[in-house]
Amino acid sequence: MAAIVEPPRHWQDWASWALGLWLILSPWILMYWTQTAGLENAVVTGFLLLLVEALTLTAFRRWEEWVNVALGAWLLVSPFLLGFAGVSVISNFVVVGALVLLLAVNELREIERRRVEA
Secondary structure (H helix, E strand, O other), rough: OOOOOOOOOOOHHHHHHHHHHHHHHHHHHHOOEEEEHHHHHHHHHHHHHHHHHHHHHHHHOOHHHHHHHHHHHHHHHHHHOOEEEEOHHHHHHHHHHHHHHHHHHHHHHHHHHHHHHH
16 A cells, blocks of 8 residues: 655744755855855755655654754854855855754754643
8 A cells, every 4th residue: 555645744844845945046046156165065955954854754753853953053053164255155054054943943842842732
């Protein structure tokens, strides 16, 4: 029997998916595709965000949100560790990282609240 695939139930998953897509496209939209570290970091991290969110289509696992916490934290510090140039590039990674981190923490808290209420 074929598995039933349901879309993510949490709005945070959809928002993280959109942020992952934005990260992949941002080097060309914000015109920093010539910065190899920024380009590679955006595409790889964006792809990982999309991959984690795609896993929520099959079955939700709590560890997926912890992966998003790690990815968000990485996005926050990566411009400084990798030496990105340009305010728009650094701002992009810091803002997206903060949003990914906040969304994941919010969803973890929501899941815990539901578990306690049940």
